[in-house]
Amino acid sequence: MTRILEIKTTDAEPLTLPLTTDSGEMLPMAKLQTAASTILPEDKEFSLRYTDSDGDQVTITSDADVKELEKYMQGEQLQRLELLVVPQDPPTAQRTSSVVQTQLRGLVAAMSKLTAKPETKPTPASAMNLLVASLQAMDVAVDADELATIKKETLLVLQNEELRKTVEELSASEEFKELADAMVTAIYEEDARAIEDAATAHFDELLVFSRRVVERCPALKPVVVTVAKSLVTG
Numbered sequence: 001m002t003r004i005l006e007i008k009t010t011d012a013e014p015l016t017l018p019l020t021t022d023s024g025e026m027l028p029m030a031k032l033q034t035a036a037s038t039i040l041p042e043d044k045e046f047s048l049r050y051t052d053s054d055g056d057q058v059t060i061t062s063d064a065d066v067k068e069l070e071k072y073m074q075g076e077q078l079q080r081l082e083l084l085v086v087p088q089d090p091p092t093a094q095r096t097s098s099v100v101q102t103q104l105r106g107l108v109a110a111m112s113k114l115t116a117k118p119e120t121k122p123t124p125a126s127a128m129n130l131l132v133a134s135l136q137a138m139d140v141a142v143d144a145d146e147l148a149t150i151k152k153e154t155l156l157v158l159q160n161e162e163l164r165k166t167v168e169e170l171s172a173s174e175e176f177k178e179l180a181d182a183m184v185t186a187i188y189e190e191d192a193r194a195i196e197d198a199a200t201a202h203f204d205e206l207l208v209f210s211r212r213v214v215e216r217c218p219a220l221k222p223v224v225v226t227v228a229k230s231l232v233t234g
Contacts, residue, residue: 045088
């Protein structure tokens, strides 16, 4: 079955491309970007996104992402998938995003600079307590409304008893034990980049872990998704 990508913008006819060639080779990211650029009304930077079965937007940026897209379509038994061409935000919006990102990095830095002595063996529960204490102690600029919202919603998630219990149970499982150990260790490092590096190195596992948490705590899905997207795109 030949899988088809429908590349479209909000105001142009969709452009269709086969995901694989007749010889079975995957569509290169460069060719996908070139094709997408032809349907934009003007020459500007853009991103390519699709919406998965959970309603989350997934951005395509590399050949590896295209391969993951093919696996997703195969797993969902999809013959066609809509790929949206999203023009880059104007400079003003970019500056706002940059400010929020800088503030978010401040939150991460605060997480790693508490003076309290950590437990002999840090646990997921103690790591969450550390994050809560760090966030509560973090000052947010008066005009950083978006960051204040992210802080509030993150605290809401971290202090939810149902979620904390779920995180502890999943962290103790064989499937996620290595991930949990890596993230807990990173949180207790006195280096903000350690958390970012650990999250990057275990991104796929974190994504699966997050989905499992949402499956067990469906009532928290809206706020969990909002926080996750804000942190990723901030």
